[in-house]
Amino acid sequence: MTKPMPTIALILPAYNEAATIAPTIEAFYQALPEARIVVVNNNSADATRSIAEQTLAQLGAKGEVVDELAQGKGNAVRRAFLSVDADVYVLADADLTYPADQVHDLIAPVLEGRADMVVGDRRSGGHYNAENKRRFHNFGNALVQKLVNRLFAARLADIMSGYRAFSRTFVKSYPILVSGFQLETDMTLHSLHRRMRIVEIPIAYRDRPEGSYSKLNTFADGASVIFTIAQILRYYRPLLFFVSFSLLFALAGFIAAIPVFHDWITERYIHHLPLAVLAAAFEIVAFLLLAVGLILDSISHHEKMRTELHQLDLERRQARPEP
Ligand SMILES: Nc1nc2c(ncn2[C@@H]2O[C@H](COP(=O)(O)OP(=O)(O)O)[C@@H](O)[C@H]2O)c(=O)[nH]1
Ligand SMILES: [Mg+2]
Incomplete structure (x- = not known):
C-alpha cells in the first residue's frame, strides 16, 4: 500500500488587501497547485473578499474564503488552524512580500519529518534590512529577538517572520492566545518553550508594492515591544x-x-x-x-x-x- 499524498493548506490572513490578494493567490497557486488555499478575511472594508473568491474560482484552485469577525491577525490564523485540516500548513501574508516560489523549500523539512516549524528567514539574505524602510521598527524587533535567543539559548535569525510552514502536530497543539501581531513572536516562543524543532530557511523579501499599506503601526508597536518583553519574562x-x-x-x-x-x-x-x-x-x-x-x-x-x-x-x- 502506498502512503497517501500529504495534503497542504496555505493560510492567507487578509485585511484590506484588495491591491495584492489576487496576485498573491496566483503566485502561490502556480508554485503549489495542489494546496488548499484558505483566505481568512477579517471585516475588510475593500473588495478583498470578492476578489479572493473570484481569483480562486478563475484558477480552479481548491480553497475558500473564511470570515473571522474578531479583528486581528492572531484571531484570523486561529480560525484557520481550528477549521482547516491538512498534513502541512503554510502561513504567508497576502501582500506579495514573501516569495511564493520558495514555498517548496519551506515545506520540505516538515514533509521529511525534520521540523515542526519552518521559518522563512528574511534577515540572513540581507533583503529585509535593505527593503524594510522602518528603522525604529527594526530596532525594536532586534531587541526582542536578542532577549528570546538569550532566554532559550537559541540562535534564530528572524523570530517575527510571517512566512512559515508547520506540521499538523504543531498546528493542532498550539494554543493561540494572542489576537494580533504578537502572533509570530508567540509562535516562536511556543516552539522554543516546548523544545520543538525550528528550521530557518533564508528567503528573498520584498517591501509591499506601491499602493499597498502595512497594518502595523510603528509607535503602538514600539510600546508593545516593551510590553512584549515584560510578558515574555513574566510567563516564561x-x-x-x-x-x-x-x-x-x-x-x-x-x-x-x-x-x-x-x-x-x-x-x-x-x-x-x-x-x-x-x-x-x-x-x-x-x-x-x-x-x-x-x-x-x-x-x-x-x-x-x-x-x-x-x-x-x-x-x-x-x-x-x-x-
Ligand atoms: N485577517 C486579518 N488579517 C490581517 C489583519 N491584520 C493584518 N492582516 C494580514 O496579515 C498579513 C500581515 O500584515 P502586514 O500589514 O503585512 O504586516 P507586516 O508584514 O508586518 O507589515 C497581511 O496579509 C495582512 O492582510 C487582521 O486584522 N485580520
Ligand atoms: Mg506583510
Missing part, C-alpha cells in the same frame, strides 16, 4: 522576573535602613523613625515578590511537565493508533 521566566523586582525592593529597603542602623549603633536610639518604617515596608514587599516568583516558577514547572506528557501521548498515539 517568572522567577527571574519577580526576583529582579524583589532585589530592587530589597536594595531600596537596605539603603533606607542605613541611617536607622547608624542611629542605633552610635546612640542606641532611632531618630529616623519614618525611614525605619519605610525600610521595613520595602523588605516586606521584596519578600512578597520573591514568594510570588517561587510560586509561579513551580506552576510553570508543572505546566511544562503537563505539556510534555501531552506531547508523549500524541507521539504514542501516532505511532500506534487506537483500533
